[in-house]
Amino acid sequence: MKLRLLLLSVSLISLFVSCNSGKTETENTKKHELSYVPEWSRQAIWYQIFVERFRNGDPTNDPTAKDIVGTYPDSVPGTWKVTAWGQQWYKPDDYFEQSPLPDQWNNLQLRRYGGDLQGVIDKLDYVKSLGVTAIYLNPLNDSPSLHKYDPRYWRHIDRNFGPDPQKDIELIKTENPVDPSTWKWTTADQLFLKLIEECHKRDLKVILDYSWNHTGKDFWAFNDVKEKGKESAYADWYEIESFDDPATADNEFKYNGWAGVQTMPEIKKDIIGTHDDVPLKGNIHSEQVKQHIFNISKRWLDPNGDGDPSDGVDGYRLDVAEKVPLGFWREYRKVVKDVNPDAYLLGEIWWKSWPDELMLPTYYLQGDVFDATMNYRWYRPARHFFADAPESMKPSEFVAELKDKLQGIDTANLQAMMNLVASHDAPRVSTSLYNNGKYKYQAKPWENRDYKINKPDEHTRVIQKMLLIHQFTFIGSPHIWYGDEVGMWGSDDPGTRKPMVWPDIEYEDETMHPFGEERKTDKVEQDTALLNFYKKLIQIRKNNPALIYGDLTFSLVDDENKTFAYNRTNESDEIVVAFNKSEATKTLTIPVEKNGQYYNALSNKQVINSEENSLRFELGAEQAMILILKD
Numbered sequence: 001m002k003l004r005l006l007l008l009s010v011s012l013i014s015l016f017v018s019c020n021s022g023k024t025e026t027e028n029t030k031k032h033e034l035s036y037v038p039e040w041s042r043q044a045i046w047y048q049i050f051v052e053r054f055r056n057g058d059p060t061n062d063p064t065a066k067d068i069v070g071t072y073p074d075s076v077p078g079t080w081k082v083t084a085w086g087q088q089w090y091k092p093d094d095y096f097e098q099s100p101l102p103d104q105w106n107n108l109q110l111r112r113y114g115g116d117l118q119g120v121i122d123k124l125d126y127v128k129s130l131g132v133t134a135i136y137l138n139p140l141n142d143s144p145s146l147h148k149y150d151p152r153y154w155r156h157i158d159r160n161f162g163p164d165p166q167k168d169i170e171l172i173k174t175e176n177p178v179d180p181s182t183w184k185w186t187t188a189d190q191l192f193l194k195l196i197e198e199c200h201k202r203d204l205k206v207i208l209d210y211s212w213n214h215t216g217k218d219f220w221a222f223n224d225v226k227e228k229g230k231e232s233a234y235a236d237w238y239e240i241e242s243f244d245d246p247a248t249a250d251n252e253f254k255y256n257g258w259a260g261v262q263t264m265p266e267i268k269k270d271i272i273g274t275h276d277d278v279p280l281k282g283n284i285h286s287e288q289v290k291q292h293i294f295n296i297s298k299r300w301l302d303p304n305g306d307g308d309p310s311d312g313v314d315g316y317r318l319d320v321a322e323k324v325p326l327g328f329w330r331e332y333r334k335v336v337k338d339v340n341p342d343a344y345l346l347g348e349i350w351w352k353s354w355p356d357e358l359m360l361p362t363y364y365l366q367g368d369v370f371d372a373t374m375n376y377r378w379y380r381p382a383r384h385f386f387a388d389a390p391e392s393m394k395p396s397e398f399v400a401e402l403k404d405k406l407q408g409i410d411t412a413n414l415q416a417m418m419n420l421v422a423s424h425d426a427p428r429v430s431t432s433l434y435n436n437g438k439y440k441y442q443a444k445p446w447e448n449r450d451y452k453i454n455k456p457d458e459h460t461r462v463i464q465k466m467l468l469i470h471q472f473t474f475i476g477s478p479h480i481w482y483g484d485e486v487g488m489w490g491s492d493d494p495g496t497r498k499p500m501v502w503p504d505i506e507y508e509d510e511t512m513h514p515f516g517e518e519r520k521t522d523k524v525e526q527d528t529a530l531l532n533f534y535k536k537l538i539q540i541r542k543n544n545p546a547l548i549y550g551d552l553t554f555s556l557v558d559d560e561n562k563t564f565a566y567n568r569t570n571e572s573d574e575i576v577v578a579f580n581k582s583e584a585t586k587t588l589t590i591p592v593e594k595n596g597q598y599y600n601a602l603s604n605k606q607v608i609n610s611e612e613n614s615l616r617f618e619l620g621a622e623q624a625m626i627l628i629l630k631d
Contacts (some may be wrong), residue, residue, distance in 0.1 A: 031341040031342060032341060034334065034337060034367060035367025036341060037371045037412035037415075038314075038315070038343070038344045038371065038416070040133070040134070040205055040314075040342070040344075041134075041205075041315075041372065041416040042412060042416045042549075043133065044133050044134040044205065045131065045133050045538055045541065045542070046133075046135075046136055046418060046477060046478065046479035046480065047127055047130065047132040047135050047136070047482065048135075048136045048137075048420075048424070048479060048480065048482060049120060049135060049138065049482050050115075050138045050147075050482060050497055051115050051117065051119070051120060051137065051140065052112060052113060052146045052147075052497075053113060053115050053146075053482075053497050053499045053500060054115045054120055054123070054500050055122060056113060056115055057117070057119030057121065057122045058116050058118040060163070061116055061160050061161070061162060061163055061164070061165055062082045062112070062160065063082065063114070063160040063165075065077075065081075067144060067160055067165070068080075068110070068112060068144045068145070070144040070216065070218040071144040071145035071216065072109055073106045073109060073110065076110065077096065079094070080095045081093075081095060083112065083113055085114075085499050085505055086505050086506050086507040086524075087508055089490075089495070090104075090453075090510070090512040090514050092104070093107060093110075093111065096110070105446055108494045109494060111494075112146060113499045115499070116160065116161045117140075117161045117191045117195050120195060121191075121198055124202060124204070127204065128202045128204060129535075130480070130485065130534065130535060130538060131538035131539055131542060132204070132538065133204065133205065133542075134204060134205040134206070134207070134314070135204055135205070135206050136207050136209070136317055136346075136479070137207070137208055138209050138424055139151070139209045139210060139211070139319075140192060140208065141153060141155075141210070142157065142159055142188075143158055144216065144218065147497075149211050149214075149319060150216030151215055151219055152216055153172065153177075153220060154210070154292070154296045155177070155183060155295075155299065156172060156189055157189050158188060159186070159188055161191070161192075162187045162190070163188075163191060165188075167186075171184055171186055172186065177220050177221070177292075178288065178292060180295045183299070193311070196313060197311065200310070200311075205314040205315075207314055207315040207316055208300060208313045208315075209316070209317045210296075210297075210316055210317075210319065211258075211318070212267065212284075212324055212328075213258060213266060213321075213323045214264040214265060214266045214320075215264070215265060215267070216264065216265075217262065217263050217264070221237050222234075222237075222238060222265055225237070229243040229246075229253070230243045234286075236268060236285060237267060237286050237288070237289050238266065238267065239255055239265070239266045239267070239269075240255050241254040241255060241256065266323075267284060267289055267324075268286065269283065269284055269324070269328075270282045270285045270325075278352055278360075279322065279325075279363040279364065280322065280323065280324065280325040281325055282326075282327055283325050283328050284325070297335060297336055297339075298335065298339050300313045301313060301339040301343060309339055309340035309343070312339075314340075314344060315336075315343040315346065315371075316336070317348065317374075318346065318347050318370070319348050320348060321347035321348050321370070322347075322359060326363070332345075333370075344372075345370045345371050345372075346370060346371065346372055346373065346418060347372075347373045348373070348374050349361045349374070350376055354440075355438055355439070358376060358380065360408075361409070362408045365410070365413045371412075371413065372416040372418060372477075373417065374418050374420060374423075375405075375418055375419045375420065375476055376420070377405050378402075378417070378419050378474070379419070379420060379439075381401035381402065382421075382470060382471070383433065385397075385398040385401075385581070386433070386466050386470070386581070387433040387436060387467075388436060389433070389435070389437065389438075389439070390436060390438050394559045394562075395557050395558060395559055395563065395581070396557050396559050398564065399564060402474075402554075406475065406552075414476060415475060415476065415477070415548060415549065416476075417475075417476040417477065418476070418477055419471055419477060419479060420479035421467065421479075421481075423479075423496070424481070424493065425492075425493060425496075426443075426492060426493075427440070427443050427492045427495070428483070428489050428490045428495075428496050429467070429481070430456040430484070430488075430489045431453075431456060431489045431490055431495070431496075433456065433460050433463050433464055433467065434452055434456035434457070434460045435451055443491055443492040444491040444492045444495060445514050445515070451491060453490075453491055453495070453513070453514070453519075454489075454510070454519055454520055454522050455510070456489055461530070463622070465533060466579060466581075466623070466624045468533070468537055469537065469579075469602075469624040470579070472537040472540065472541045473540075473566075473575070473577045473626060481496070482500055483501060485530065486501055486526040486527055486528075486530065486531050487501075487526065487530045501524060501526055502526075503525075503526055507525065508524070509521050509522065509523055509524065510522040510524060536602065540601050540602075540626060540628075544568075544628060545570065545573070546570045546573040546574070546575050547568050547575060549570060550569050550570045550575070551568070551570070552567070555567045555590050556589075562580065562582035563580050563581070563588055564579055567590070569593055569594075573629060574593055574594045574628075574629045575626065575627065575628050576592060576615060576626075576627040577624070577626050577627075578619055579619075579624045580619040580620065580621060580622065580623050580624070582621060583621050585618055587616065587619075588615075588616070588618075589614055590614065591614055592614065592615055592629075593613065594610075594613075595610045595613060596609075596610060596629050597609055597610075597629070598610060598615060598627040598628060598629055599627065600625055600627060601626040601628045602625065602626055607630075615627065
């Protein structure tokens with residue numbers, strides 16, 4: 001009885017989070033309003049694809065050594081070639097002699113596997129079979145790197161992602177870069193348009209990744225600046241510290257690169273305040289740059305320019321968004337929403353002070369900048385709690401963290417937040433949980449010799465499943481980094497960017513260590529049980545609108561027993577999501593608003609009857625349960 005009273009009192013004291021604060025539903029559904037958050041993005045289940053590592057659908061377009069010149073590292077061995085898809089990760093490529101530590105790193109950065117758009121098209125039925133509803137594509141712009149954040153051109157798809165790289169190179173030369181009327185569709189561009197069409201046929205939305213903060217060092221405008229110096233028509237596009245003096249033997253040309261990286265020269269901004277302010281106030285300096293960006297954005301939103309955006313992308317993910325001033329983003333939102341009011345704008349808002357302090361996203365979610373941000377702020381405490389990383393966390397502390405993350409953000413924006421547990425810029429979820437250090441701190445072997453690079457153990461899988469149950473039942477749109485659903489593992493970049501594991505490809509066992517140390521042999525293959533678990537969670541979320549739109553009540557917080565629960569409710573439905581982090585079976589008593597029969601959605605077998613607005617049931621050690629009120 002004492003425990004029952006404790007639990008009921010906890011449920012009544014400030015633990016209710018309403019999803020109806022801020023803008024009303026009516027206001028949020030007016031598409032003509034600038035602040036409108038696309039309805040589809042609130043219902044989305046995301047699947048992120050890094051094209052170079054997803055599937056090689058056309059070996060005839062594979063990159064050559066010449067194609068990858070102009071990015072890190074600058075030196076490309078003359079015998080360079082594309083890496084076999086099934087080669088084990090830490091095995092040095094034939095063209096790269098196994099050598100000291102820095103060269104092993106360079107080997108991994110030099111690698112290309114030949115993934116392309118045809119490979120994505122070939123596997124769209126697989127993506128659809130997962131139950132996901134939206135695809136987030138890492139950058140596709142023409143670039144020498146594997147990641148494509150250092151473009152040669154913003155306006156064209158990468159030459160090696162399409163069917164005829166050489167033809168595309170020659171066609172681009174015939175255009176005037178600043179005159180959209182001269183822009184043509186390369187074979188890679190056309191294949192991307194086909195990909196959009198094939199996605200839309202399958203009711204899959206598509207957003208495309210861009211960074212308007214910087215270009216590559218071989219970007220067409222930057223090449224002009226390097227050649228002509230201050231006389232270049234694009235000299236004011238970039239953060240130039242000094243131009244070369246032709247009268248001297250030295251090259252005095254100096255410029256700012258993003259985070260000091262010289263392969264990514266930064267676009268010039270007019271900052272009001274300091275460059276360290278959050279958010280940045282001001283704007284992009286050059287009006288010509290802004291118009292170039294706007295023209296490219298409109299190009300992909302409505303490719304044929306007929307006023308019907310149904311043939312274009314469904315939005316953009318904006319990289320390092322905090323480095324671009326708010327003045328530009330406010331203009332950008334108007335441009336994008338004018339073309340397609342239903343387009344989704346997602347900002348990467350991440351570190352304020354790495355590795356301890358994350359940025360508040362509220363500045364960017366006032367209806368005039370982004371619809372949502374990548375929700376790293378949700379994942380870090382979730383990882384902390386479920387994986388005891390970097391130390392254990394009490395349920396009450398976790399609930400306090402979750403409540404904090406829900407404050408100050410309107411309902412529609414909260415529901416559209418991209419809740420991700422891994423990405424191209426962070427360790428894979430299984431490896432992240434397997435290592436219990438700080439989030440994204442010393443998360444690769446070159447930074448931490450003790451970092452575990454092998455296949456995570458079965459206990460990690462138990463933790464992962466609890467985390468996934470939380471991810472797919474909490475407020476916000478759940479996200480999957482390609483391959484996590486089949487059990488892929490890997491450290492922070494570049495280890496998180498391994499080639500996708502497919503059942504029709506033979507993979508070498510993982511036997512090699514980056515430092516030549518002994519390690520256990522790990523077989524590389526799909527974890528079909530985990531894959532089916534993902535599919536189950538996706539269907540549960542899609543079949544229950546309360547998990548998308550419902551209010552959230554933290555109905556149980558018990559530090560002594562390491563249990564907690566929350567209820568998701570709307571007018572007709574109630575769902576109880578309960579967690580037992582302890583190492584023993586616990587009996588839980590959960591208050592509910594609606595009496596009736598609740599069934600275990602994960603097993604579809606167990607049914608629990610509520611009595612006097614209360615559910616009482618046993619929950620196994622390190623287990624979670626989703627209980628749904630039967631109709």
